[in-house]
Amino acid sequence: MTAQLIILDDEAKSAVESQIKIVWPISHSLCGNLVAQAAKILRCLSPAQFEDWTRELLACYEKEGLKRANAMIASGGHDHICMAAGERGLELAEIKGLLEYFLAALTRNPPVILAGDVATTDTAEIILPQVINQAGERERNLVLYKLVLLIQWGYLKNSTLFPIIPDTASAQTDNEGSALAALCAGKDNPALALTLYQLLETARVSTLLRELFPGLFHQLEDIIAPERIKDQHAAWLYDLCLGRKTVTSGKYGKVARLVIPPGKSPEDSVARLNDLYQITETMADEIRLPWFAGVLRPNDAARARKMRREKTEKKFINLLACRLAAAANQEGQDEEEGEANTPIGGDSAIMPPENSSKSSSLESDANGNRYLNLGNKKLILDLELSAIAREIESDLGGVPQSYISGAMSGVGGVPQWEDDGGEYRGNKDDVADYDEWDYRRRGFRRDWCRLVKRELRPVCSNLVRNTLENKRGLLIRLRKSFEAMRAQEKWQRRQNDGDEIDLEAVIEARADLAARLQPRDGMYRRNLRDERDTEALFLIDMSSSTEGWVGQIIRESLILLVEAMECLGDTYSIYGFSGMRRLRCDFFHIKHPLEPCSEDVRNRIAAISPMEYTRMGPAIRHASSILAESEARHRVLFIISDGKPEDYDDYKGEYAIQDTRHALIEAKSAGIYPFCVTVDREASSYIARMYGEVNYAIISECAHLPEKIPEIYRSLTS
Amino acid sequence: MSRQKRRNKDAPYYLPHDDEILIGRMAFEKKLPLLLKGPTGCGKTRFMQYLAWELGRELVTISCHDDLTASDLVGRFLIKGGETVWQDGPLTRAVRDGAIFYLDEVVEARKDTTVVIHPLTDDRRILPIDKLGTEIAADDSFMLAVSYNPGYQSVTKEMKPSTRQRFVALEFAYPAPELEAEIVAREGETDLKTAQALVRLGTMTRGLGESGLSEGASTRLLIHCGRLMAGGVESKRACRAAITEALTDDHELMAAITEMVSAIFP
Numbered sequence: 011m012t013a014q015l016i017i018l019d020d021e022a023k024s025a026v027e028s029q030i031k032i033v034w035p036i037s038h039s040l041c042g043n044l045v046a047q048a049a050k051i052l053r054c055l056s057p058a059q060f061e062d063w064t065r066e067l068l069a070c071y072e073k074e075g076l077k078r079a080n081a082m083i084a085s086g087g088h089d090h091i092c093m094a095a096g097e098r099g100l101e102l103a104e105i106k107g108l109l110e111y112f113l114a115a116l117t118r119n120p121p122v123i124l125a126g127d128v129a130t131t132d133t134a135e136i137i138l139p140q141v142i143n144q145a146g147e148r149e150r151n152l153v154l155y156k157l158v159l160l161i162q163w164g165y166l167k168n169s170t171l172f173p174i175i176p177d178t179a180s181a182q183t184d185n186e187g188s189a190l191a192a193l194c195a196g197k198d199n200p201a202l203a204l205t206l207y208q209l210l211e212t213a214r215v216s217t218l219l220r221e222l223f224p225g226l227f228h229q230l231e232d233i234i235a236p237e238r239i240k241d242q243h244a245a246w247l248y249d250l251c252l253g254r255k256t257v258t259s260g261k262y263g264k265v266a267r268l269v270i271p272p273g274k275s276p277e278d279s280v281a282r283l284n285d286l287y288q289i290t291e292t293m294a295d296e297i298r299l300p301w302f303a304g305v306l307r308p309n310d311a312a313r314a315r316k317m318r319r320e321k322t323e324k325k326f327i328n329l330l331a332c333r334l335a336a337a338a339n340q341e342g343q344d345e346e347e348g349e350a351n352t353p354i355g356g357d358s359a360i361m362p363p364e365n366s367s368k369s370s371s372l373e374s375d376a377n378g379n380r381y382l383n384l385g386n387k388k389l390i391l392d393l394e395l396s397a398i399a400r401e402i403e404s405d406l407g408g409v410p411q412s413y414i415s416g417a418m419s420g421v422g423g424v425p426q427w428e429d430d431g432g433e434y435r436g437n438k439d440d441v442a443d444y445d446e447w448d449y450r451r452r453g454f455r456r457d458w459c460r461l462v463k464r465e466l467r468p469v470c471s472n473l474v475r476n477t478l479e480n481k482r483g484l485l486i487r488l489r490k491s492f493e494a495m496r497a498q499e500k501w502q503r504r505q506n507d508g509d510e511i512d513l514e515a516v517i518e519a520r521a522d523l524a525a526r527l528q529p530r531d532g533m534y535r536r537n538l539r540d541e542r543d544t545e546a547l548f549l550i551d552m553s554s555s556t557e558g559w560v561g562q563i564i565r566e567s568l569i570l571l572v573e574a575m576e577c578l579g580d581t582y583s584i585y586g587f588s589g590m591r592r593l594r595c596d597f598f599h600i601k602h603p604l605e606p607c608s609e610d611v612r613n614r615i616a617a618i619s620p621m622e623y624t625r626m627g628p629a630i631r632h633a634s635s636i637l638a639e640s641e642a643r644h645r646v647l648f649i650i651s652d653g654k655p656e657d658y659d660d661y662k663g664e665y666a667i668q669d670t671r672h673a674l675i676e677a678k679s680a681g682i683y684p685f686c687v688t689v690d691r692e693a694s695s696y697i698a699r700m701y702g703e704v705n706y707a708i709i710s711e712c713a714h715l716p717e718k719i720p721e722i723y724r725s726l727t728s
Numbered sequence: 729m730s731r732q733k734r735r736n737k738d739a740p741y742y743l744p745h746d747d748e749i750l751i752g753r754m755a756f757e758k759k760l761p762l763l764l765k766g767p768t769g770c771g772k773t774r775f776m777q778y779l780a781w782e783l784g785r786e787l788v789t790i791s792c793h794d795d796l797t798a799s800d801l802v803g804r805f806l807i808k809g810g811e812t813v814w815q816d817g818p819l820t821r822a823v824r825d826g827a828i829f830y831l832d833e834v835v836e837a838r839k840d841t842t843v844v845i846h847p848l849t850d851d852r853r854i855l856p857i858d859k860l861g862t863e864i865a866a867d868d869s870f871m872l873a874v875s876y877n878p879g880y881q882s883v884t885k886e887m888k889p890s891t892r893q894r895f896v897a898l899e900f901a902y903p904a905p906e907l908e909a910e911i912v913a914r915e916g917e918t919d920l921k922t923a924q925a926l927v928r929l930g931t932m933t934r935g936l937g938e939s940g941l942s943e944g945a946s947t948r949l950l951i952h953c954g955r956l957m958a959g960g961v962e963s964k965r966a967c968r969a970a971i972t973e974a975l976t977d978d979h980e981l982m983a984a985i986t987e988m989v990s991a992i993f994p
Binding site for chain 1: 804805806807812878933935939
């Protein structure tokens with residue numbers, strides 16, 4: 011420990027030693043890390059501030075554990091300066107939404123943004139500092155947040171965490187651990203090796219970012235400059251991490267020459283690492299990357315990647331097994347009908363030869379259809395399977411044979427449905443049996459589901475009053491905009507009777523007369539109000555996943571929606587659905603179409619609570635039967651959901667999606683327009699297949715539901 | 729409505745992104761009507777202008793709206809100097825003269841208006857004029873084209889299957905970034921580097937579809953922005969006027985787009 015303190019002056023050394031006595035009995039590990047980083051921290055904090063900071067460190071350790079405390083040490087004391095200066099800084103919570111939009115604009119399926127002490131990513135999440143206050147003003151701190159976010163994004167986009175490292179045993183650990191971590195572990199100072207690799211990559215990423223976002227780097231010149239001045243020892247590292255070389259001589263110059271110009275790939279960085287390590291081994295303490303670079307955690311990334319790959323593998327195997335089963339059924343039917351040479355396409359697949367040892371490969375035929383080569387036959391992939399296969403290919407270089415074998419071993423076993431044999435003993439008028447679409451057999455299971463109509467007991471709670479009070483501003487805006495829809499005036503021309511003479515019709519009639527033609531009737535025009543001829547049914551997912559915040563927001567949204575709909579005058583109804591298994595699909599009455607919007611209706615909305623599962627097919631079919639009785643010209647089925655269709659039994663995955671999709675197609679065929687609003691962030695993987703490319707909206711921020719739902723309804727029906 | 733001069737000497741600027749010119753030419757040769765679908769400002773109308781120039785035909789464009797009547801398209805009797813004179817509508821003129829007739833945003837017109845085009849979209853290729861008691865057979869060089877934006881969601885404005893199935897359809901999307909930059913540089917009167925930055929901004933806004941922005945910045949908006957910059961407007965200000973404020977009224981989305989602009993433009 012003494013060696014690490016030698017470089018400090020007497021005052022700083024004394025400050026550290028006084029704190030060692032306090033921290034050591036509490037945690038040896040924490041104390042060791044504190045001493046190791048003391049020099050860095052004391053570049054940021056004065057010796058007088060060090061004691062206060064250590065007190066905060068211990069509080070963090072006791073409350074959140076060693077990992078968080080070590081992260082606080084890694085942040086080098088910046089946060090403490092901000093707090094000590096009485097400057098709150100810019101908290102992530104204030105601008106998280108904005109940064110999420112920024113990230114969504116850069117990448118499909120963006121990682122989740124979370125707050126932490128130091129910036130890092132494991133590919134599934136991007137952690138950003140909870141607070142940044144380096145630059146005083148909000149706008150300048152926001153620039154820094156963007157830099158930190160973009161650097162983490164840059165690491166992901168440029169494969170920083172997963173360089174290909176050949177000729178090492180660690181290459182075999184690619185799927186289970188991090189090859190990068192293994193490479194660094196082979197050095198005497200693994201932490202230095204990782205830091206140097208990160209330096210190379212940060213320089214590379216920053217150079218790319220500078221080309222894409224010159225505006226950001228222009229802003230940074232002004233903002234980063236004071237930090238560099240404050241921390242003279244590390245100024246050259248700041249510059250390197252921003253892709254600039256400002257030192258050319260001496261030991262730092264040697265380092266800089268290996269970093270700038272940067273390589274083109276993470277493998278280039280790996281190739282330079284050895285040389286860089288050799289010249290910096292003796293000055294390890296001086297190699298501290300600036301805070302905005304964050305930290306690399308390759309093992310965390312490897313773990314997250316493994317989980318993602320397992321999820322994708324399972325999805326691919328399940329989907330492919332279903333396709334193979336469906337095709338096997340089809341082939342069986344075709345053979346019975348004497349069509350042995352069925353053309354291969356879409357879901358009509360074939361059974362592959364058993365024990366095929368040949369690796370599969372995805373290929374494209376002359377028509378651009380992707381297919382899986384299974385030996386002497388081929389299976390043409392549909393869009394969803396093609397997309398997943400492409401994802402696997404770009405990740406692994408090809409679809410592994412084990413995935414194909416896994417799917418094949420699942421073929422031939424059509425899931426046996428549990429028949430729970432339950433019989434509804436209530437009023438028979440309250441039940442309705444519905445078919446369920448089995449896409450594998452391309453046919454219905456007749457009267458397979460039993461829908462039970464239930465009543466929701468109204469609940470007198472403060473929810474209605476509180477919502478109307480708290481959202482008064484929004485409510486006023488909604489009422490105004492919905493009233494405006496209703497009060498739209500429209501002149502209907504060529505009427506037999508009306509408010510004014512239709513001059514154009516009269517002129518045309520005069521001309522027709524002169525041409526000795528019979529003029530058309532209708533010389534008047536009428537000012538029309540209430541032209542709307544729309545009926546809507548709002549179908550609410552009441553599954554257990556809506557527990558908590560989501561359910562609360564849905565109830566608030568409905569309370570506001572009801573107020574808006576009352577202003578508009580469209581006929582509307584509200585029902586909820588949930589249930590368990592096929593013989594108990596519950597359909598809850600909240601408001602019938604012609605039922606007045608009474609206190610009971612509002613109290614039934616307040617009574618909406620999370621129930622069980624989400625078997626969507628029967629609910630949609632029953633809702634469609636209600637709307638089918640309407641004579642309105644436009645009939646809208648508006649579904650509010652928070653996730654995929656899924657039930658306790660085998661109603662899940664592809665089967666559930668296909669049945670829901672079929673129910674929606676049946677609704678459309680009956681002239682009903684289905685539309686879905688969902689708060690499921692992963693909905694993009696399935697929702698377009700069910701509702702079509704334009705008939706849904708994903709609300710990423712649940713809190714926006716109360717204003718989004720009426721807005722969507724308004725644009726949908728005007 | 730606009731009539732483009734027959735056989736423009738200068739070709740309208742159009743960079744193809746796929747085989748749409750080939751399909752368009754073949755549809756013309758085989759006397760098939762065209763349906764162009766794609767987001768706003770991605771080049772549908774410019775494609776029609778180019779196609780008309782290539783084929784050496786006149787282009788008659790009608791922007792559809794709710795008040796458009798069948799008489800507006802087909803024609804009506806007018807009284808001129810005490811005499812009654814039949815005045816051909818633009819559709820009738822196009823049918824007689826063998827022009828290309830283009831109905832832009834066809835779903836905006838009422839169904840009882842657009843039904844007049846049905847006999848022109850099948851083998852008959854005739855236009856019945858009830859008031860004259862005649863039918864006009866379309867000239868061999870007549871072609872009908874319509875466009876619409878399938879991204880708009882509205883129960884009141886959908887294309888009926890019985891209508892859409894009469895057409896050969898071409899899907900338009902925003903061009904690939906390199907191509908789009910070339911187009912923006914040329915039409916936006918700006919340099920390639922600025923155009924590339926604008927395309928980068930446009931691409932980012934188009935990624936906000938699932939964040940609540942129904943349509944990202946079209947190529948047209950990027951061109952507008954380029955022109956403002958070429959005219960001397962400061963880049964961030966130009967982006968705010970031509971893109972941010974035009975795209976959305978949602979304050980959060982506007983703030984996010986503003987940050988994108990700041991990140992891209994110094």
